[in-house]
Amino acid sequence: MTHTEKVVDMIKWLLHKSDLTYYRIHKDTGIPKNTLARLQKGESEIHNIPLATALKLEKYYLEEMGKMEKVTFEGIEYTLTQEAYLTGTHGNPYYEASGIDADGNEVTVTWEIKDHWLDKDGILNGLLEDESEACDWDNPMSVECI
Known part of the structure; x- marks a missing residue:
């Protein structure tokens, strides 16, 4: 390019x-x-x-x-273009946000919710009071090109 x-x-x-x-x-x-x-x-x-x-x-x-916030996944830095939000099914909640890479390619970044926020069935156990503790924000679980 x-x-x-x-x-x-x-x-x-x-x-x-x-x-x-x-x-x-x-x-x-x-x-x-x-x-x-x-x-x-x-x-x-x-x-x-x-x-x-x-x-x-x-x-x-x-x-x-x-x-804007930055996050690195597999050695590539992404700039988040929106705040992360809670999504997924009731039994499989996760956070995601839109972002872009250095070439301007749009991506979706996802984060896994920490285990202590989930019950034994993997369901969110109540409302998160402090979302800053919900995930390991420095380590997303995936980045997918849109």
């Missing part, structure tokens, strides 16, 4: 997959709201924006990624 393709993917993620509004991006970068709105709506092509705008958006993307 070329650097240009990576920057295009970064901009697409900012405008379409992040929780950031174009108004927030405008406030943080100074890029005109109407420019961002046209890009977000597909009325303007990312390939046609000025280089200075693309560089600002690349820098902003990298700053935003730097603020």
